Amino acid sequence: MKIMKRPNILLTGTPGVGKTTLGKELAQRTGLNYVNVGDLAQEGQLYDGFDDEYQCPVLDEDRVVDELEDRMGDGGTIVDYHGCDFFPERWFNIVFVLRTDNTVLYNRLENRDGSVTWSDWEKVNGRKETHFPTTGS
Numbered sequence: 001m002k003i004m005k006r007p008n009i010l011l012t013g014t015p016g017v018g019k020t021t022l023g024k025e026l027a028q029r030t031g032l033n034y035v036n037v038g039d040l041a042q043e044g045q046l047y048d049g050f051d052d053e054y055q056c057p058v059l060d061e062d063r064v065v066d067e068l069e070d071r072m073g074d075g076g077t078i079v080d081y082h083g084c085d086f087f088p089e090r091w092f093n094i095v096f097v098l099r100t101d102n103t104v105l106y107n108r109l110e111n112r113d114g115s116v117t118w119s120d121w122e123k124v125n126g127r128k129e130t131h132f133p134t135t136g137s
C-alpha cells in the first residue's frame, strides 16, 4: 500500500504578519513539524557576513537549503520565513503569503522591538518609503 507523505507548507510574508503564531498553532493542531528559518540559522550560525546597512547577519541561503533538504524530502514540515525566493519550489505542496494592513503591522513591530527605525520599515516593505504610515487619523 502506498502511504501518502504529509504535506510541506511554506508560510511567508513581511515580518509581523503572523507567520510564527499561525505556524505554531497549525503544528500543534496537525502534528506537522514547525521550522522557523530565522531560529534555524541562529542555532546553526548559517550566516555569510554582516549587513552594515541593516545591522544584521546575512543569511547563508545555500546552507539553509542544505540543512533542510532531508527533512523536506520526508514531508510534514511547516516552514516559516519572510523570504521565499531561495527555497526549491519542489519542496512545498502549498504556499501561504500572509498579509496585514500596514498600520496594524507598524504597531505590531513597534510593540515587538520597542521601536521601529526608518530602515526597519524600508526593510519590511522591501522598498524606500517617503513617510512612516500614520497610526491615527
Ligand SMILES: Nc1ncnc2c1ncn2[C@@H]1O[C@H](COP(=O)(O)OP(=O)(O)O)[C@@H](O)[C@H]1O
Pocket: 013, 014, 015, 016, 017, 018, 019, 020, 021, 022, 108, 112
Ligand atoms: N491573527 C492575528 N491577530 C492579531 N494579532 C496577531 C495575529 N497573528 C499574530 N499576531 C501578533 O502579531 C505579532 C507578530 O506575530 P508573529 O507571529 O511573530 O509574526 P511573524 O512571524 O510573521 O513575524 C505578535 O505580537 C502576534 O501576537
